[in-house]
Amino acid sequence: MRSPKLSAAIAASFLAVAPVSASAEIVGKVGVDWTGNDILVDAVPDPEVSGITCHVTYFDRSVIDRLRKGNWFEDPSNNSIACRQTGPIEIGDINLSQSGEEVFRAGLSLIWKKLVVTRIYDRKNDTLIYLIHSRQLTDGSAKMAISTIPLFGQQVIWKNGKPK
Numbered sequence: 001m002r003s004p005k006l007s008a009a010i011a012a013s014f015l016a017v018a019p020v021s022a023s024a025e026i027v028g029k030v031g032v033d034w035t036g037n038d039i040l041v042d043a044v045p046d047p048e049v050s051g052i053t054c055h056v057t058y059f060d061r062s063v064i065d066r067l068r069k070g071n072w073f074e075d076p077s078n079n080s081i082a083c084r085q086t087g088p089i090e091i092g093d094i095n096l097s098q099s100g101e102e103v104f105r106a107g108l109s110l111i112w113k114k115l116v117v118t119r120i121y122d123r124k125n126d127t128l129i130y131l132i133h134s135r136q137l138t139d140g141s142a143k144m145a146i147s148t149i150p151l152f153g154q155q156v157i158w159k160n161g162k163p164k
Contacts, residue, residue, distance in 0.1 A: 024056065024104065044104045046119060046130075048094050051087035052149055054130050056080070056104070058115055079115055081132040083147040090157040096121050100131070123163060126151045 028041030038060045046052045057080045095101035100120035120129040128151065133144040156162075 024106065027055070044117065046083075046103050048092040048101075048103070049089065049119070049128065050092075051085055051089040052083055052128065053086040054081055054083040054104075054117060054147065056115070056117065056132060058106075078143060079132050079134070079145065081117065081130055081145050081147045083128075083130045083149055085149060085154070088157070089149075089151070089154060090159065092159050094119065094121060096123070096163055100129075103130075121163070122148075 024042035024044045026040055027043045028039075030039045030041075031037070032039055039057055040060050042056045042058075044054045044056055046054065059078050098120070100118045102116055103119045104115075104117040106115045114134065116133055118131045118133075120131065121127075122129055128149040130147045130149075131144060132146070
């Protein structure tokens, strides 16, 4: 299970972005040491693109680890993402700009750090790109990962028509 602190931070994050944020479901939990640190795996469906599910991994620090190492309110920025087609693809009203659109956000600290998944549409290559990274208030993080869903040759329904 998630720590109460992380659950509260994630709940607060969902409330802050409820209209645009997907909801995650824990589908895996792997213990990594005797102190109770875990790697969690969440399934995150894209709220505007049905048929796509991203699996996101992140580190959940235990109370023992927080007491032993300090830095009580923060989890590491280490994360990973893999997105795949899990059903018929139907694309709703998505942001088509180069900056893309945030589709998921969860707290990695009480206030300062967020885990973010952003969707970007690559028109030239007809591909959806999912970028996972940490957003921090003061120092950006270079830790990131991407996953892509090529749409070429797929039966894709665009609710608003395929962009030119």
